[in-house]
Amino acid sequence: MTIEPVGWVRTCFGEKFGVPRQPGLCPSAWGELRFAPEFRNDESVRGLDGFSHVWLVFGFHLTADRGWSPTVRPPRLGGNQRIGVFASRSTFRPNGLGLSLVALERVALTDEGPVLHLGGVDLVDGTPVFDVKPFLPYAETLPNARGGYAEAEPARIEVTGQEMLAVLDDRSQRVVVEALSLDPRPPAGRDEPEREFGVLMCGKNVRFRIEDGVCRITGVDEI
Structure with a gap:
């Protein structure tokens, strides 16, 4: 399979440092998804404005050239305990893909194609997006799910x-x-x-x- 970005996000985060480690932790964080020329079709987003959140399948473009590792040291464990890469959200993955659930604030139809205005983003400016999928509350809200070593939201200062x-x-x-x-x-x-x-x-x-x-x-x- 060969995949190409459907678009790129412009966000309030100018570098990897400072980006929240999960979506929604910084609810005011904004982003705009602008589509690649071949996907600038208003029909492609018809009906999307009825959803409050969307999944973004994106690429870790700033670390993709560094390869992957079978074990990583997540910050939630202090950076000194190793776990398997598939038990983490580390950027150092075999295919360099990430998944982010963000708020869809509005869909704008412009002269340069649709623009998705997003909230609660955890993506650095310029991140390539490979797909957009609507969030379905009835199927994807799981109140009894377990969070392993990241059960609770990080403490704030x-x-x-x-x-x-x-x-x-x-x-x-x-x-x-x-x-x-x-x-x-x-x-x-x-x-x-x-x-x-x-x-x-x-x-x-x-x-x-x-x-x-x-x-x-x-x-x-x-x-």
Whole structure:
């Protein structure tokens, strides 16, 4: 099988660092799916606006050239315990494919074809999308499902210094706070409380430090 992208998403996340590790954890995070020229047909999305959420089958394009590994170390386990790749959502997969459930905020029909406006995304800007499928609540909402080692939502931390975000619109401010509350630092960087990080988000470089379980925004710079 040979597959080609049906489109690409533009999102508020300018790099892999800072992207929520699962969809829906940052509800304000936005994205726009714009279709490839051969799929810019209004008929292809007829009826889609009746659904609140869609599945995106996408490609981990930033790590695809690094191959796959039979075991990985998920951040939820502190980055120091190995599990099987098929028991994870790691990017280092045999076919480099991901699956994301995102909110469908609206379907816009434009001169350049349909555009899907999305919410709660966990995808970096420019991610290729290979398919779109509507979410079916009656079949795919499973209240008694088990979540293994990731049973509960990740803990969140307090975010201060939000006055630094005044240069951003309201939704972008919410994106930054929601994303930083998840502590995006890699496990290896959590032993350096004095270290300042920068993350490309909502068209800005947002600088922050995390110390004593509190994230402090230290500045917002132009990119």
